[in-house]
Amino acid sequence: MVTRLDPKLFDATSEITWCAGCGDFAILKALKLALADLSIEPHQALVVSGIGCGSKLPDYMTINGFMTIHGRPLPVATAAKLANPDLHVVVVNGDGDSYGIGGNHFVQSCRRNPNITQIVENNQIYGLTKGQYSPTSDKGFVTTTSPDGAIELAFNPMSVALAAGATFIARAFAGEPKHLAQLIGEGIQHRGYALIDVLQPCVTFNRINTYDWYRKRIYHLEEEAYDPTNREAAWQKAHEWEERIPLGVLYRTDELPTYEDQVPTLADGSPVSRIIELSRNPRPQQYESLKEGFL
Amino acid sequence: MASVVTNDMSIVIGGDAGQGVESSGAGFSLSFARAGLHVFGLQDYRSRIRGGHNFYQIRLSEEPRLSHTNPVHLILALTPETVELHLDRLAEGGAVIFPDKFEIDPEPLKKRGVRVDALPLTRIAEEHGNRVMTNTAALGAAAGITEFPLEFMESVIRDNFAAKGQQVVDANLKVADAAYKLARERYGADFQYKLAPVKGAPRRLLMNGNEALAMGALAGGCRFISAYPMTPATSVTEWLAALPHEYGVVTKHSEDEIAAACMAIGASFAGARAMTATSGGGFSLMVEAMGLAGMVEVPLVIVEAQRGGPSTGLPTRTEQSDLLFVIHASQGEFPRIVTAPGTVEECFEAGWRAFNLAERYQCPVVVMTDTFLASSLRTVDADAIDFGAVQIDRGPTLTHEDIEALSDGYRRFQLTQTGVSPRAIPGHPKGVVVASSDEHDETGHITEENDNRRRMMRKRMGKMSEAEKEMRPPSWYGPEKADFTLVCWGSTYGPCKEAADEINEAGGSANVLRFPDLWPLPEEAAAAALAGCRRTVVVEQNYTSQLARLLRMTTGIEVDGTLNKYDGRPFAPEEIVAGLSKEVASGHAA
Numbered sequence: 001m002v003t004r005l006d007p008k009l010f011d012a013t014s015e016i017t018w019c020a021g022c023g024d025f026a027i028l029k030a031l032k033l034a035l036a037d038l039s040i041e042p043h044q045a046l047v048v049s050g051i052g053c054g055s056k057l058p059d060y061m062t063i064n065g066f067m068t069i070h071g072r073p074l075p076v077a078t079a080a081k082l083a084n085p086d087l088h089v090v091v092v093n094g095d096g097d098s099y100g101i102g103g104n105h106f107v108q109s110c111r112r113n114p115n116i117t118q119i120v121e122n123n124q125i126y127g128l129t130k131g132q133y134s135p136t137s138d139k140g141f142v143t144t145t146s147p148d149g150a151i152e153l154a155f156n157p158m159s160v161a162l163a164a165g166a167t168f169i170a171r172a173f174a175g176e177p178k179h180l181a182q183l184i185g186e187g188i189q190h191r192g193y194a195l196i197d198v199l200q201p202c203v204t205f206n207r208i209n210t211y212d213w214y215r216k217r218i219y220h221l222e223e224e225a226y227d228p229t230n231r232e233a234a235w236q237k238a239h240e241w242e243e244r245i246p247l248g249v250l251y252r253t254d255e256l257p258t259y260e261d262q263v264p265t266l267a268d269g270s271p272v273s274r275i276i277e278l279s280r281n282p283r284p285q286q287y288e289s290l291k292e293g294f295l
Numbered sequence: 296m297a298s299v300v301t302n303d304m305s306i307v308i309g310g311d312a313g314q315g316v317e318s319s320g321a322g323f324s325l326s327f328a329r330a331g332l333h334v335f336g337l338q339d340y341r342s343r344i345r346g347g348h349n350f351y352q353i354r355l356s357e358e359p360r361l362s363h364t365n366p367v368h369l370i371l372a373l374t375p376e377t378v379e380l381h382l383d384r385l386a387e388g389g390a391v392i393f394p395d396k397f398e399i400d401p402e403p404l405k406k407r408g409v410r411v412d413a414l415p416l417t418r419i420a421e422e423h424g425n426r427v428m429t430n431t432a433a434l435g436a437a438a439g440i441t442e443f444p445l446e447f448m449e450s451v452i453r454d455n456f457a458a459k460g461q462q463v464v465d466a467n468l469k470v471a472d473a474a475y476k477l478a479r480e481r482y483g484a485d486f487q488y489k490l491a492p493v494k495g496a497p498r499r500l501l502m503n504g505n506e507a508l509a510m511g512a513l514a515g516g517c518r519f520i521s522a523y524p525m526t527p528a529t530s531v532t533e534w535l536a537a538l539p540h541e542y543g544v545v546t547k548h549s550e551d552e553i554a555a556a557c558m559a560i561g562a563s564f565a566g567a568r569a570m571t572a573t574s575g576g577g578f579s580l581m582v583e584a585m586g587l588a589g590m591v592e593v594p595l596v597i598v599e600a601q602r603g604g605p606s607t608g609l610p611t612r613t614e615q616s617d618l619l620f621v622i623h624a625s626q627g628e629f630p631r632i633v634t635a636p637g638t639v640e641e642c643f644e645a646g647w648r649a650f651n652l653a654e655r656y657q658c659p660v661v662v663m664t665d666t667f668l669a670s671s672l673r674t675v676d677a678d679a680i681d682f683g684a685v686q687i688d689r690g691p692t693l694t695h696e697d698i699e700a701l702s703d704g705y706r707r708f709q710l711t712q713t714g715v716s717p718r719a720i721p722g723h724p725k726g727v728v729v730a731s732s733d734e735h736d737e738t739g740h741i742t743e744e745n746d747n748r749r750r751m752m753r754k755r756m757g758k759m760s761e762a763e764k765e766m767r768p769p770s771w772y773g774p775e776k777a778d779f780t781l782v783c784w785g786s787t788y789g790p791c792k793e794a795a796d797e798i799n800e801a802g803g804s805a806n807v808l809r810f811p812d813l814w815p816l817p818e819e820a821a822a823a824a825l826a827g828c829r830r831t832v833v834v835e836q837n838y839t840s841q842l843a844r845l846l847r848m849t850t851g852i853e854v855d856g857t858l859n860k861y862d863g864r865p866f867a868p869e870e871i872v873a874g875l876s877k878e879v880a881s882g883h884a885a
Contacts, residue, residue, distance in 0.1 A: 014740045043724045046565070051732070059731060059741050064721040066564055067731040067741070068557070069587050075521075075554035079561030079569070080721075082545050083519055087565065087721060108550045264540045271518035271567035272720065274543050278516045279689055284682035287514050290538075291677055294500035295329070 002039040007032040010042060012062045023174030023200030024054050027121055030172075030181035031090070032061065037185055045088040048077040050097035053128045054121030054200070057092045071102030078114045078259075084272040085260050088188060091118040096126050099135040099155045106157075109193050110164035115258040117187040117194040120157065121174075123202035124209050131205035141208065157197045158238035162231070162251055168194035169234070169251045173218055174201065175211050179247065186249065192258045199245070214245065221248035228252050297388055297487050302332060302357045304488040305364060306437060307381050309350035310373030310430075312343055319430045320351025321672060322455050323437070324501055326447040327355055328674045331496025336672035337363040337865070342526070342610035348376050357493055359674070361638060361789030365867045368488045369441070371433045375399055382407065388487045392416075392436050392478070394429060411440055411482040419473045424466030435471035439478030443490035445471060498677040504642040504668040504786075505572075507680065508598060509534040511646020512570055513542065514685040517596070519569035521547040521558035523577055526610050527666040528600040531572035552577035556584035556597070563593050564730070566692075566720030568650050572598035575617045576607065578661075582624045585659045589629025591730040592708065592716070592755070594653035594660075601665040603863040612863025613666035615785055616837040619844065621661050622814045628752070630759040632660040632766075633814035637788030640679045641811070642668065647685045652765075655690035656758045657715055663813070665836065667865040668786035691717045698726040706737040710750060714757035759815050766812040768820030773799065773806030779875060780828040782854060784810045784842050787834050787866055794871035805875070810842065822850040832856040832878060834871055 010032040018024050035045060042063040049055035051070035058065025064087070068076050073091045081089045098106050098120045109118070125143065126132040132145040135155035142149050161169045168190040172180040180198060187194030199218075201211050226248075227233060234251035260266055269277075308323070310316045317338060324336040333356045340349040354363050366386040372378045372393035382403055385391070390411035391404060397413070404412055416432040424431075431452070438448050448471055456464045502510075509531045512520075522532040536546040545562075549555040555571045562569035573581065578599050588595035601617045603609025621633055632652050636645040645662045653660040698705065698719055705726045709716045716737075719726030729739030734751060736742045772788075773795045781791040791807045798805040808824055808831070810816070825831060825846065831854040833843040840857040847853050858874040860866050 012740075041724065042727050043722060046721055048561070056741065058729065062727060063729075064727055065729045065731075065739070066561075066591070067733065068560075069583055069732050072553065072557045072584065072587075075549065075557035076561035076564070079519065079521060079547070079558035080565040082547065082558075083562035083565035083567035083569065084722065104550055105554060108554070263545055265543045265545050267540070269543050271543070271545050271562060271569070272565055274518045275516045275566070275568045275687075275689075276694070276720075279687045282514075282516070282685065282687050284514065284685060286542075287510070287682045290510060290513075291500055291680065294502045294506070295498065295677075 005036040005039055005041065007036040010035060010061045010063055012060055014059050016060050017056065018053060019204045021203040022053070023123065023198070023202070024057065024121055026174040026177040026180060027054070027092070027119060027198055027200060028057055028060055030177045030184055031092070031119065033181040034184035034188060037181070038188060040088050040188070045090060046077070046080055047090045047092055048073040048080065049091070050093040050102065052094040052097050052126070054092060054094045055097060071097050071100070072105065073097070074102060074105040074109045074118065077116050078109065078112065081114050081116050082260060082263065082266070082271070084270050085115070085266065089116040090188065091116060093120060095120060095122040095124060095136045096134045099157055103135070107160065107164045110161050110166035110195070112259050113165070113167055113192045113256060115191055115193070115260055117184070117196065119184060120195065120197045121200045122157070122197050123200045123206055125202050125206040127202045127205050156238065157195070158250055159235065161195050162234055162238055166195055166251070167192040167253050167256050168249070170194070170196045170249045171199065171245070171247050172196055173199045173214055173247055175214060176247070183249070190252065191254065192256060217243065217245040218247050219244055221246050221250065299487050299489055301489045301491055302355060302493070304368040304490070305352060305354045305366065306369045306371065307350050307352045307367045308371045308373070308433070309348060309377030309381060311345070312341060312347050312349050313345040314373050315430050316340070316349045316351050316373065319434060320353060322451050323434050323448070324353050324672055326451045327353070327490070328499055328501040329450060330443070330447045331493030332490065333357060333359050334501060334672065334674045335360040335363055338670050339864070340611050348374070348380060350377065350381070355490060360793070361673070362793050362868055363865070365869055369437055371437055372397070373430065373433065385409065390440060390482070390486055392433055410485045414474070414478060416474060419477070420470050423469035423473055428467055428470045431467045431470045432474040435474030436478035439475035440482045440486045441488060441490040442479060442483055444492060445475050447492070499674040500677050500680060501672050501674055502639060503670050503672050504636070504639050504664050505530040505600065505670065506534050507639045507642035508646040508662065508664070510680065511643040511685070512596070512650070513538070513544065514682050515647025515650045516568045516687050517570050517650060518543050519545045519559070519562040519567045520571065521549045521555045521562070521569070522572050523549055523552045523555050525574045525577045527602055527669040528572040528574050528577070528598060530670070531598055552580035553584060556581035560584060560588050560593050560595055563595055570596035570598065572600065574600050574602050575604050575620070578617065578621065578624070585631070586625035586627060586629060587732050588659045589625065589631060589755070590732050592657040594650070594657055596649045596653050597659060597661045599661050599663050600669040601663065609863035611666065613786070613865050614836050614861065614863060615665055615787065616841065616861070618663065618784070618813065618841040621663060622845070629755055630656060630658045630762065631814060632656065632658065632762055633663060634660070634812050635663045635785040635810070636668070637785055637809060637811065639673050639675050643680050651686060651688040652762070654692055655688060655715070656762045657690070657718060658758060663785060665786050691715055693717050693719045693726065695723050698723040701725055707739045708735060708737045708751070708754070710737060710754055713761045714754040715761070763815040763817060766815055766817040768817050769808050769810045769824045771806060771808060774804065776829070777806040778804040778829055780831045781805060781807045781871065782831050782833040782842065783807065783835065784813060787836060790866040790868045790871055791834050793868035794875070797868055797872050798875070813845065816845065816849045818849050821846060822852060825850060825852045825854070830855045832858055832875060834858045834866065836860050836866065
């Protein structure tokens, strides 16, 4: 039985710059709650973010935090986990960061299955640059860069993740922070890559996909006879959007090993533990036999 | 026959891509290395898997050599085209060996006084093995006419073909033996260039720059490499990936070079010694991430093995055209260190030294090589790869005991005299690390406050002044005072050194001034060195004389002349000598 920590342990004194009512507040709160519930202390976790409103989240916490560059938190996080598998690694970034500029890393992470958790703050708009359409904006969405309405089909993170082989795919809503915290906790506990796409209203620039808009459409998979281990059923659920939007775990499998599990060189030491050991005792003679390959 | 020349010759093996030119060349080189000869092996190939002329040039000597030379003494032609392409380079008394089924016009051969030519190589291969072994027959014949004892080639055949089974080994041995005997009997007496084992030679390794660099990185504690395959850098990653698992190196072939650089940063942030290796095109994609490492002060080692640019350029060929790009890459201003080893031995040292520099100054370190250095095989004394000399200095990296002893809260970007802040590895309760690519305060939290910005800029840039103190001054080779100073960096050191020797032996006067550390450039030492020269000629494998520009930018000193080569083929020493004579004749260098 783990002892729950006080979520206040993760509080920081930095000034939060999000708009009042922003869905990111709920995500910040939920992440603290989830970590506290799992008894993960600030020094045992690493939160990696990209660039955008939501990517400032690590700045508002007391935790190992790395705010990187636009679209790139996944490779940074994946490698941090490979270098030190003891860290609980969580990625937090927006829909543009994850599904747009970082789209390739997203797809690769799904099939790679590193033991990390990604929380996507999906508000269907670019907020920090003041209101341009994003990969998840619905077709026809009017913004400053799509004055005649967005032409492309909206990117569907659920179906892409499923097709690419993700082992834990969930959707949450920022208007339901407890449920969100629950899913984040499940994601962190899942051994492998976990995606939690969070519907997160941007109260300033997205006047369409508001709290009300979502409330009218969301429902909970947990309340239905739904089996999240059924891939075909998940494929159906992944495509529900306009009328009804499912929340909860759409798909999970605990059958597959993580990426780190399959790296043979991690079997008895990590890159971090090895350099700590080598800097105390470099053992130069261990390399001498490598010369044989050149003789 | 003219007088016999022993252990001083070059052999070219030429053929189509897919004919095993490279493996034949490397294998033959190894047999000479085992016989105690100094070897320099130049690889010349195209960016394709099948077809197109490739060649491998092996220079053999009793002296260490850092370069190929243009004249060759023996051509092993696996295609008729090889004869056509290389005949002009054949030295007096040289020979051409090719399968007798080739239809080759004998006139040009006769004109050059070539005595050895067609041999029934394919028939020998088919008789004792199969036609794939024609290469072995050609090498056997080459050993025969140079009277190089077959045992050295035999030992390499045994090692290289062991995985294919005893039958393949035996057949190759028979093919080599038959070709050896035939060539020796028929032509041995007529051929003046001979090769003989060198008695008492020390143990030497036959390796290229990439392998030495990877080995140095490993010895320096690198246990993480993320990279995307790109010629000519790929074998750095491949060598580390092929290591026995107990070394514990995590290698990640990433989805692209953006991920490669970001992964190295992530692993380094977590506390590992991490690197990536690429060429110019991949480095272009890494540029934004390099700025991230500069901003968040994460140690990052990048190997940039240059090739012919721009864009895809000349994928398999050499160039030194990324120097100013690397020095200036990424938006904004941040500290970085750029080094350029010039020899295989220096690649080994550059491999481990880069990590010490990166962790001492907590910034990106780029080690620049090029195709010529990265992939040319050379014999190096086994003792020169000295693991005992490797130092692991992590700079102000805090151990858990250090963090435990901290009296007040940990600040990752604490202002210090040197600008370098104590670096905690995430994982200790008293050392929670926050870092942001946004401007940040000492704790790592985001702020745009102006006083803080000035302090942080001064802190980061101050590290450059600190680093400059330990950057190596330019090194000299040759007489202290000379009429001409060949100024160079990286791999051109080899041909420059030999060109200077040639000039001095011919009664001229030249020396070499080579810059091993390029950024931050040790300005005072550079200015002092240049000021003492009579006439400086910068020798570079690029169009725009980037080192000359860098020297002018940092020291205000303009060099007297420039010699440039940008056809993707490395300078041969005699091309530098000839270029210098032209400089003198035209008055450019006067």
